[in-house]
Structure formats: C-alpha cells, structure tokens
Amino acid sequence: MRPVVTIVVVDDHSLFAQALENLINSFGEFKVLYHVKNGQEFVKKLAHIENVPDLAVIDINMPVMDGVETTRWLKKNYPTVNVIALSMDDDEPTIIRMLRAGARGYLLKDISPTILHDAFKDVIDKGFYYSNCITNHVLTSLHRGKEADHELKDREVEFLKLACTEMTYKEIAGAMCLSPKTIDGYRESLFEKLQIKSRVGLVIYAIKNKIYKPE
Template sequence: MKTIKIAIADDQILFRKGIIGIINSFENIEIVFEASDGQELLDLFEKAEEIPDIAILDLSMPVLNGIDTTKILHEKYPDVKIIILSVFSEDRFVTHLMEIGVNAYLIKNVEPEEVERAIKTVVEKDFYFNEAFLSAMQKRISGKKTRLMLQDIIPTLLSQRELEVLDLICKQYTAQEIGEKLFISTRTVDGHRNNLLEKTGMKNTAGLVVFSIKNNLIDPATLM
C-alpha cells in the first residue's frame, strides 16, 4: 500500500508535535512537513518536490487561518485533501467548511484511532463524516420545512442517473463500486460526479453529501 503523505499546520507547538508523533505511528502514513501557520505551510508546498496527499489544518492560526489556507490550497493544489482539526464543534460552522471543500472535520479531543480512520477514508472515498457530525446535521434539518424551491427543480437540475450516483456517493461507495452497481464504467461515474459538482456548486464529494442532507435528498440517519 502506498504511504499517505501529510502536511500539518498548527500554531500550538505542543499539540502539533503530539499529533505528528501520533500520525507517524500509523501504518503507511507519515508527516512530510509541518508549519506554524497557513502561510508557512503554503511556502513549504511551493518548495516541495512531492506534493502531500493531505493537509491537516488548525482552524485558528495567525497570519493565514485554516479557511483561507483551504481556499488557496484548492486553487493551487486541487488534488490535496483537507482535514480540519479544531476545538469548535458548532454544526452550522462545520457544514459551511464542508461546502467550501474541506474533506473532514475533527474535534481536537477525538481518539487517535479516529484520526487514522479519517485520514484513510478521505484518501479512499474523498470525505469522512463521523457520527457526531451526522447527528448534528440530522438535528439541524429536523423540524425544518422542505426546501420547496429545490424540491421543485431537482427533476430538471439533476438527471435520474445523477441522482443514483449521488445517492451512492453519499453512502460512501467508491467510483469503482458505483460503476459495478450501476453497470457503468469508472470514467462514466467520474463524469457524473463532475456534473454533480458543477450543477450544485459544491467543491468536492463532501460538499455533495452536505448538499444532499440539507436539501432532504438523503437522511443522515442512513449514513450512520
């Protein structure tokens, strides 16, 4: 199995060194460079001979915070996955981050095993949502009225095949698995995914899942 390369940015030195030690203990995962803020991380990306697979970012950093760093990374290095580590857990805030292209959001008090699981899942399936996040999403949409406008235009916005692909994406099937289930090629699956991103305005697969949950296309309870 290919070693997953990770860059990390966090201004809290003790925490950063601790998480580096934890991540380097995981099998087939290694930290390739570290930074104390987003700008320093971007400078290291510019100099890197090999671009990391994942950037793990603290949300609140001096000079350049996690949100602004995410936006720049997406523009310059679109293949890099983003995992945010933060002390904030408010679900509206987390949802916004997923919509701008973050692949996973973890609270800093999670167990090391979940960090490892999130890293590997993000590489394999493009996003990682834990039970806490999905429960928060479910609470957020409960009691809300269905978005009539979107429900009305969904049949014209997305084709039936795109809806089928979207449903399987939300259930964390890989492109190959989706292709096998729908009897289409992986390239065709990727084409449908790209169309979904363009039509919904989302940045990545994580955003597609958030879009589906917010617009009642899928129940978060089915993803737990």
C-alpha cells in the same frame, strides 16, 4: 501494497503539531512530511513542488491565515490535496464553512487515535469521512433550510466588529462614513436576522461566530 500516504499538519500550537506528527508516523501507513504554524507558512512550503502532500490536517483557529482561508486556497491551487479539518469546538457555522471551503472531513481534538486513523483511511480510500456528531450538525442545519442561513454581508460584518468595541453607534457611523440612521438600520436588521434584542446580543453573536475575537 500501496505507497505511503504523505501528510502535512497545519496548527499554530507547535507542541501539538509535533506530538501529532509523532503519533501519525507511529501508525506506519502514513508519513508526515512537515508541520507548519499557519496557512501562510504552508503556502511558502508548497512553493517547493516536491513538498505537496496527499493529505493536509488543518486546524481552524489560527492567527494570520485561518483554516477556512487555507482550505479555500489549497482547493484552488492544489486540488489533489485532501483536507481534514481539526478543531476544538464543534460549532455548526464553522463546520459548514469548513466543508464549503472543501474539507473532506471534520474532527474534534478530543477524539481517540483510533478514530484519527480511521478518518485518514476513509479520506484516502473513499474521499470523505464524516463522524456522527458532524452529520447530526449538518443535517439539522440543512433541515432548517436556506431561509435561516443568515449570511451576513461584508458591511454588516464590519459593523458587527465595531459594535464589539466601546464606540457609540454615532461613532461607528463616523468610522464607517455612514449616517447614524443607516447604522440604526443595520442594527435593526441584524436584531431581526439574529433573533436578538440588544447590543449585548450583537457582541455575543460576533464572538460565538468568531467575527470578533477577544485577545
């Protein structure tokens, strides 16, 4: 008989977190220590060393300190904690970033309790859990190879955020302390990288990739 596996839930929807806590506890083999609203609260809680769990179930879309940041911090400071990412949307870039940050599994919020249970067991016993839909995503991504991995630079991301406002490129140039011509260069190189043709394309890309979050 192995000891009870301890778990922490990190999710800003506290109703969901609470409900999930009850569900997990009902499995019997697991014990939820507590749940927190975001990464920052988790960091605070972890200051008390007795609160370190075996497993952390982390939501990706959170204000303050999101899932990717939290996972990265956790892997650096408490590498023994296994991370399972929990998210509503299954967009590929997010999955990749989450796995690179150190997550051992990725689950969508529309799964069944049974699958959740299986995933927990797999991560504890085998060290990982990858559902079919996730492996498909990752495989297609890897298949496309590294030449398509348009990693945006900090400066480009900054520009992208401003491009989602009603500023003209000239105003953006002023805000970034660059010449309008340089901004024009950024724009053109992004059009090429992202395979788009207009500023609307920039906005849509930024929103899909959570570089700009409306509301």
